[in-house]
Amino acid sequence: MVINTMAFGGDLTNVNLDTTIATVTLIRDQVMGPIMIMTRTLTDCLAQKLYQARVDDVVLLPFYGAALIAQTKQRLWVYSRLTQPKVVTREHDYSLHVEGHQRVGEWQIDEKNYLVTKHGQQIQLTPKEFQLLMYLVNNRGQVLSRDQLVNGVWGYDLLETSRIVDIHISHLRDKLEDDSQHPVHLLTVRGFGYKLV
Structure with a gap:
């Protein structure tokens, strides 16, 4: 229910x-x-x-x-x-050139409808997880510190709460990566932060 x-x-x-x-x-x-x-x-x-x-x-x-x-x-x-209600679109229908749609490996992201699919299956993300994913997608390839992610996603400084970022990254890896212990796209850059490739 x-x-x-x-x-x-x-x-x-x-x-x-x-x-x-x-x-x-x-x-x-x-x-x-x-x-x-x-x-x-x-x-x-x-x-x-x-x-x-x-x-x-x-x-x-x-x-x-x-x-x-x-x-x-x-x-x-x-x-x-x-x-x-969402209509799951077949993987080949997504394009990097379609406005409002992004692709990261097997993930298709529909920004306008807050929809993420992997292998044609919808992935349920919380709003914060979706916002964090979009921030990483929009800064793809860049190393982003925890502070940058907190400011970019939460919109304000959270004192001593950079672990919030780690927790949300962990949730995204669990939901999106084939092997969350060995991620291919959501990478940790030790001593600096995270980057999406």
């Missing part, structure tokens, strides 16, 4: 973190909508645990109402695009 809805966690300073992580992990496969967690502080360890549980976004308290509403609407819009 898939629930097309929005899920919000409470203020993490008032609830048990392990309970929240367990709850998010249980509902993630059933909720085809953004999961956003609110907290007063965000440490590297907390961010890592939340993103490993596949939380879409962390809202730092106090927040501004209008900004939160806009952020929530944007997340819902992205998910609504992901849940629209």
Whole structure:
């Protein structure tokens, strides 16, 4: 059963973190909508645990109402695009020259419809995973530091949370690479960051 809805966690300073992580992990496969967690502080360890549980976004308290509403609407819009019926196009129909379509090896990326396929099969990515993939695609061949990726995808500096990038790269490798332990396209450049080839 898939629930097309929005899920919000409470203020993490008032609830048990392990309970929240367990709850998010249980509902993630059933909720085809953004999961956003609110907290007063965000440490590297907390961010890592939340993103490993596949939380879409962390809202730092106090927040501004209008900004939160806009952020929530944007997340819902992205998910609504992901849940629209898709027609899987045969691999040879994709071209590097078609506007809005990119190809990386066996991956076909439809930017306009937030769709990624591999060998003709749709790959389910979270909005952040898709944004990270597109940032890498748009900077293909360049070595990008974790800070560059955080700024480019999340749009702001996250102190001590470069592990967020590592976690999301790991998720992308698990979903897209044939062998996530020996990636062909999502490469680690030791001491510098990542690059897509």
